[in-house]
Amino acid sequence: MLDLADSAAQEGYRTFRTAHDRDAAHVVEDLASTTHGLSADEADRRLRQHGPNSIPTGTRRHPVLRFLAHFNNALIYFMLMGAAAAAVLGHLIDTGVILAVVLVNAIVGFLQEGKAEDALAAIRSMIAPRASVLRDGQRVSVPQADLVPGDVVLIEAGDRVPADLRLLRARSLRIDEAILTGESVAATKHTDPVDANAALGDRRSLAFSGTFVATGQGTGIVFATGLQTEIGRISELLGGVEELTTPLLRQINRFGQRFTRFAFVGAAVLFLFAITLRGYQWDEALMAVVALAVSLVPEGLPAVITITLAIGVQRMAARNAVIRRLPAVETLGATSVICSDKTGTLTRNEMTVRRVVTPGQAIFVEGSGYNPGEHRLFEDTGPRSPAGHATSLSLIRTGLLCNDARLRADGAEWHVEGDPMEGALVTLAMKAAFDPENERAEWPRLDEIPFDAAHRFMATLHKMSLAEPVVLIKGAPEAVLAMCTRQEAPDGPTALDAEYWSDRIAEAAAQGERVLGFAMRHLPEGTERIDFPDVETGLTFLGIVGFIDPPRDEAIRAIAECASAGIAVRMITGDHAATAKAIARQLGLGEDPVVLTGHDLDQVSGEDFARAVRETVVFARTSPEHKLRIVQALQAEGRVVAMTGDGVNDAPSLKQADVGIAMGVKGTEAAKEASEMVLMDDNFASIVAAVHEGRTVHDNIRKVVGWTLPTNGGEALTVVIAILFNFAMPMTPVQILWVNLILAATLGLALAFEPSEPGVMRRLPRRPNAGLLTPFILWRVIVVSLLFAAISLGVYFWALNLGRDLETARTMVVNTLVVLEIFYLFSVRFLHMTSFTYTGVKGTTPVWIALAVVVVGQLAFTYLPVMNTIFGSRPLTLGEGALIIALGAASFVLLEVEKHFIRDRFQDD
Structure with a gap:
């Protein structure tokens, strides 16, 4: 099953067409890579050797055929009939002028169509997908086209797999492979080798380029790119030049x-x-x-x-709104309702920890964004044992370790690789004088349960030398509290005070903060794996952290412009109702905007549901089904709806909306595929523009x-x-x-x-x-x-x-x-x-x-x-x-x- 590439062999490694029947460690060895990925220099060398990881686009029509197509028009036929009549009568000048006009019209159309196709090709390159890879041991984001054999790629729910991968790690990983196999049910993935003759749909140890990650997380090593991938063999399935027609034309x-x-x-x-x-x-x-x-x-x-x-x-496109399907140009002019996500679209998507609450103590944090700056939580030297802050430090360390994000300094700017809230927790740890890399080295991760909307928490297993294993949990505070029986205190664990935490959560949410809960549990010596029974009961609650994501100034102005243009704005978010309402007030959506939760929507139907959607400004704690029903209810009233989204769960409502708008920065490929427009800056103001x-x-x-x-x-x-x-x-x-x-x-x-x-x-x-x-x-x-x-x-x-x-x-x-x-x-x-x-x-x-x-x-x-x-x-x-x-x-x-x-x-x- 191995296809030995001579050029690669000369470099001391092999590339393959398939790798499902080989042990993952052997694949890594044959590719002359490591589980920490390639170096940047080695990746550049391999990119020059193998070429970009891309599939050639569909063949454009021959220029002659494109030119002749401009004569296939009823109006032109009528003109040509007139030219023929003039020729029959011997009016050669008349004939020549008529033909000249027809020819000039065809030339103008031909040149413009060529420019339009070039523009659309450039637009496609603007929204080219990116991939998270390990380079020099660090997680970085690179264009999909820059992937090479031997790269170690990280994938998670909502991503499109960027190349053919041999999986090295798979946690609750299920991938929709319908474009390759026709199977409507997502395939469950694992890391064990399978039979060499296994059918494509049974190669559970592989992730194929172009398929979508439905749930879970995984890590894989690239063994095939570009035309060597499975999708490369059937590249004709990938669209060619976008058809230049619209309902108007x-x-x-x-x-x-x-x-x-x-x-x-x-x-x-x-x-x-x-x-x-x-x-x-x-x-x-x-x-x-x-x-x-x-x-x-x-x-x-x-x-x-x-x-x-x-x-x-x-x-x-010049105003950061890239049109993927030309009919959207016409539809945008008639938009009467914009249903917008909150995070990153109406707000900055630069999460900042604003408060840390532990039993009997609340700490308010200064600064904004991901730059730790000169802000420090404690005056004490070092993070180990400042008096009275032991529980807070335990919570902060939990937020740092139960975390997949990394911070990257780019001059004076700090950027997060990963989830914004996780990046804010890393910044919080640095403000508490923790060194993230040292802490992660001292407390290595043994296993994890990735975050999933179904259970609403993430859990990681760690063990420090000479200490018993400990599982750390972060997630929606309601979900984490439900798994706890005790809470941490300076003098040791005490009984959980659920009412106290309910009040603190509501207090933070009322200030527009997003809240996460944190907990931990010590496990028996020798534990190396965790599953749901290990974390669903018997946890000790550490406290909550409140995050703030301030509204964009330009979004506030854009919403005011929408009001003058007769365009209604609806905010649809998964946040707590109180948080959503506070942000809506700051955005200018009303002094006392009407808020409904997904639970509220489940209680009404028919005309009551339509009236609720008509009167509500903010929808909180919504599911994909709720978003879809909201869009359908607005359309039923004759509204033209523009809908924003970034996740795979937004795809149904994006598809249903008159204009689906995906986020270009944080949006998943599933969202972009379902949309008519992509925002290159994820900014609500660009929608209004x-x-x-x-x-x-x-x-x-x-x-x-x-x-x-x-x-x-x-x-x-x-x-x-x-x-x-x-x-x-x-x-x-x-x-x-x-x-x-x-x-x-x-x-x-x-x-x-x-x-x-x-x-x-x-x-x-x-x-x-x-x-x-x-x-x-x-x-x-x-x-x-x-x-x-x-x-x-x-x-x-x-x-x-x-x-x-x-x-x-x-x-x-x-x-x-x-x-x-x-x-x-x-x-x-x-x-x-x-x-x-x-x-x-x-x-x-x-x-x-x-x-x-x-x-x-x-x-x-x-x-x-x-x-x-x-x-x-x-x-x-x-x-x-x-x-x-x-x-x-x-x-x-x-x-x-x-x-x-x-x-x-x-x-x-």
């Missing part, structure tokens, strides 16, 4: 299909009308219909909307639609009116295409970069089923189309009445439409307020760049001889140009007055 595509059918029928009717009732020759009528077709089709709209979405994704950007994206898409459709509508109306009243076309098909091309590729695209309108977070959330064509935008499309058609036709007949030739009149119409669209752009930039402001007039850099391109293009269209030949345009006089600009300015004033009086009559959302 599918809606646009459906609109294109319906629109094409409508336009085809309308064109056929108009064609027959022109021949039978207006005496058009069939070729003239066909070209008129082609002109109508190209004027109606908003061929650049899908590409611009895609760009707008991609820009929103990039803006959110993402909602802000989501609203901006939706506003900008509405602006693009509201600006594009009147352009096409105005052009189409001029063609239809010309046919109905039997006069020469005010614009030729190629001139209409020029207008569409020069405007959509410049001004339309500039709207995708628009910043947020003032007051975007002072509006109520939009309805999730609200379409892009809101009543106000639909009204504007109709009014602006009519206005543009009227002004264009007015200019057309004015020019003809003055004796200008048809080509000059048409040139004036084209320039008039372009100028009208330029001024209309400045109006549509603000949908919710007037554009008669300095900010509205000065525009943005993308707007002015686009405007410069349009002006240069129109000057070339009007005065460049080659453009005159292609498009049939003619030079205009200075007076004619001034008149056109004056008409554009007048239209801007008229539309702003209309916006002022009409806007409030419509309910956009």
